Every structure is written in structure tokens, then in C-alpha cells.
Amino acid sequence: MTKEIIKGRMKVKVSNSREELGKLAAKEIAEYIMKLQSEKDEINIIFASAPSQNEFLVNLFNYDIDWGKVNAFHMDEYIGIDPEAPQAFGKFLKNRVFSKVTCKSVHYMNPMAADPLVECERYATLLKQMPADMVFLGIGENGHLAFNDPHLAFFDDPLAVKIVDLSAECRAQQINDGCFETLDQVPTHAITITIPELLHIDKLFAIVPTKAKANAIKGACDGPISPSCPASILRTHKDVTLYVDEDSASLVDM
Secondary structure: OOEEEEEOOEEEEEEOOHHHHHHHHHHHHHHHHHHHHOOOOOEEEEEOOOHHHHHHHHHHOOOOOOHHHEEEEEOEEEOOOOOOOOOOHHHHHHHHHHOOOOOOEEEOOOOOOOOHHHHHHHHHHHHHHOOOOEEEEOOOOOOOEOOEOHHHOOOOOOOOEEEEEOOHHHHHHHHHOOOOOOHHHOOOEEEEEOHHHHHOOOEEEEEEOOHHHHHHHHHHHHOOOOOOOHHHHHHHOOOEEEEEEOOOOOOOOO
8 A cells, every 4th residue: 555645846655665666656657658658759768777776667567668669868877887897877777678678769878988078968968859758766875866966966057967976975875785895896986967957857756665765765855955965856846756665764754
């Protein structure tokens, strides 16, 4: 059974378990995609790359989505990582999504670009040419959206895509998630889509299970709207749904 509450303008749906969260998010998001596909020849989707998305992504393939009408993007990538490394976000999505369905196009950030600034500009141009219809978000343990950690989460960022240095807490999360074994293996810099770029997208879906995210979800739902918890800005968006389980929602004022 799902409980629904409202925080600011944000719909929050609380499932009993991570598995139920994944099924609910997949059902509602698939229905939205299919409705949009009945109205448009093609749609553009930005994907998050994180273990938090696993149950949602697995269940998304149970629905009759026309993936041949989808242009796909991802929202962040480590700088300097081998694109075929299991920790690379492009590889994560290739394994879990793009090897299973055939999209109209898939646009990867290049972690090995000779000039990361030029790569940011290239990706920003793509997003301008193919504006996203929706985005699938995670939220970090420190409240980050994409790789916009608190120290660089500018709500008025003039850039669409930028280079960031990753906070210690953000890098530690990659170990907590089982992606890396030691801190010195975690890259220190990344390319990310910025918060204003995410916020101007019409429809946002955030999928955030597990106890490790409880403090971040508390900040996103009940704390001040501040870069100290970047996800708090979601409460101002015109159409955002946050999917949580009882663990990640355990600190939220119901």
C-alpha cells in the first residue's frame, strides 16, 4: 500500500518496500511515457545512473513503451574513467537499459574527452537541440542532484552542463553503493547537468529508496530550500514526483 503526501509542490509517494517502490514508479512512469508517445513522434529522456534505479528500471521493461521513439541522455559522468569500466555511468545504463532496448538515439557523455570543457559544451548543445521531456533522478546521501554537490549546487547556475569537483561525502557514497572498494579509486571530478537545466524540464521523477538516503529525503521534504540540500529545490518544481520507501522516508514529517 502506498501513502501519498505533498511537500511544497512535490508529490511524495511512500511504498512499503524498495521492490514495491520500483514497481509503482515503473508503472506510473511507463503510463506517462506511453501517453506522451501517443501525442509526439519522439520523446527525450534523461536517465540517472545509480543502484537506486535498479528495481525501477527492471520493471520499466514490462510495459509496451516504443523505445524506437526515445532519444536517451544521461545526467553525469566521471572525468577520466574508462567508458567500459563497470563504474562508468554510461556503462551502467548500457548494461541495464540500452543493451535491452533499441532507442532512436543514445547520447553518452565522453569521460575521455581531450577537453572536458568542450565536452560540456557539446552535451549542452545536444540538450538544447533535443529538450528533455522528462528526467529520472536519484538523490545523493548529501542531497545532491546529478553531481551537483552542496558546495557547487547553484540554483541560478548560468551553465547547462559543467565540470565539478566531487565532495568527500559524495565520493564516499560510491563506496557505500559498492561501486568502488577504496576512496582513492573514486574519481575526483565529473561532468554534470546543472540544477537549472534539470528544473526547466517539464516532468521530473525521483526514485530514492534505502535507509542511507533518509537524511537527504528529510532535507528534501522538510528542510529549508537551500543548496545545503540541493534536492530541496524540487519542492518548487511544477510537476515532480518523489518515490521513496519506508526506509528512505523514515525521518519525514508525515
